[in-house]
Amino acid sequence: MLFEAPNPDQQLWDCALRLLSRRDHSRRELAQKLRQRQFDAELIELALDKLERQQWLSDSRFAVVQVRQHVFRKHGPLRIRAELQRKGVTQVEIELALEAEAPDWFELALACYRSRFAFAERLDIKERARRVRYLQSRGFTSDHVRYALETPPE
Known part of the structure; x- marks a missing residue:
């Protein structure tokens, strides 16, 4: 019994669908993963266009x-x-x-803050800075951070 050499187009398509079956990907992210698997760049672009037309990639x-x-x-x-x-x-x-x-970013920052830190009546400079850095590292703006730190507990 003879086996045919696998079609590179079909291999690329199967690989792309396998990746998309696990979770959604952005176009750039999927292209990068396919390039890492040594597929041809032109074939990748054609496959991505087809996936977008079929709304499997968005x-x-x-x-x-x-x-x-x-x-x-x-x-x-x-x-x-x-x-x-x-x-x-x-x-x-x-x-x-x-x-x-459309979440309320202020309330989300407050929830994030309260889930991490216990309420303290007074904070020294080092501890306040540590808490500010934590919220900033989570992606909150200075207004969100200030709101979270200055809102008293219920």
Whole structure:
């Protein structure tokens, strides 16, 4: 019995679908993963175009899902934007995804702060700076951080 050599187009297509079956990817992210697997750049672009036409690959859907996941993990808007930009999502799609989710960033910062730190009546400079750095590393703006630190417990 003779085996045919696998068709590179079909291998690429199968690999792309396998990756997308696990989770959504941005176009840039999927292209990068396919390049790492040594597929031809032109074939990759053709496959990505076909996936987008069939709506199996969508940067806008990817952005919405990513925003939702980051909000669930109590990440702020700065971190979410940076992460999506790094993955190749356009600024317009990022803003639309953030508007679609539309969390109250101040309350999210407060929830993040309270889940990490116990209330303290007074904080010394070092401890306050540590708490500020924590919230900033989570992607919250200085206004969100100030709100979280200055809101008294219920």
